[in-house]
Amino acid sequence: MNKAIESIKVSKRFGEVVALDNVSLEVNRNEIFGLIGPDGAGKTTLFRIITTLLLPDKGSMMVLGLDTHKQYRELRKRIGYMPGRFSLYQDLTVEENLSFYATVYGTTVRQNFELIADIYSHIEPFKKRLAGQLSGGMKQKLALSCALIHKPEILVLDEPTTGVDAVSRKEFWEMLKKLKEKGITILVSTPYMDEASLCDRVALIQGGKIMDVDTPRRITEKFPRRIFHVSSDEMHRLIRDLHQFAKTDSVFAFGRYVHFTGIDDEVETSELDKYLSDQKHTNVLVEEIGPGIEDVFINLMGQQ
């Protein structure tokens, strides 16, 4: 059976900027595949090529066994795309947006309503409201309904949870799981590293290059070092002092904590604890933790 997506050595530049650099990637049918990377990594460019809106400079892109260049017409009917922004008509109401998208794809809301019924039920009470006046979470649900109204086999979602509150984010991922159960392949990008664990597989992208592709669990299992979560009352001094510790490999701030890795696996919690107490830190907390996707990311970036 065909892969859902097969990117073969795809490159794309904009003037001097290399947005995608030799990207090869396969997405299986019916998986939730996450593209994880910071701003400017190349996520949107890759999605625009997958959805036939942009041509690669080099390489080829096959989606559902079709070439995105030569067979874009057929492909467009079978892909649902939710771009990061501006997919909704702000001065049309909720129901007008939905029927607009249905019409564009030569279908009707009624014909495919079953697929979106669950999602649409959240926004139906506001169906007469202008899209521009919806909350972030409701806009996201409407945009998802619009991307699904022609019953696509693949759903491509560009940062659907960016700028959306935590509750709506959680609801959104639950909706994606249900869509997967209906047989839809889902490709989703996110800058939120914690969302990686909700995907079947993820690709880490940075500077237009794919750095790794695997299940979220295997990606973190490959992390080569032990990680310690460290905090004290004085964050800035903590970072400085840790950098001066003889056995330090890396020190990164994560909000109110620091992630520390040592030059070898011999460094112990008690040793760090003692060192920081000697430096007169108060409320010192040192704890060994399992690596997260962020740690892997920082480590891979350091290697580049």
Ligand SMILES: Nc1ncnc2c1ncn2[C@@H]1O[C@H](COP(=O)(O)OP(=O)(O)O)[C@@H](O)[C@H]1O
């Ligand atoms: N239309 C464009 N013109 C010029 N540069 C672009 C264009 N689209 C994207 N870029 C550049 O390509 C790189 C990748 O961008 P993008 O694919 O939007 O990344 P992401 O979606 O991960 O934030 C960035 O450096 C961006 O500035």
Ligand SMILES: [Mg+2]
């Ligand atoms: Mg983007």
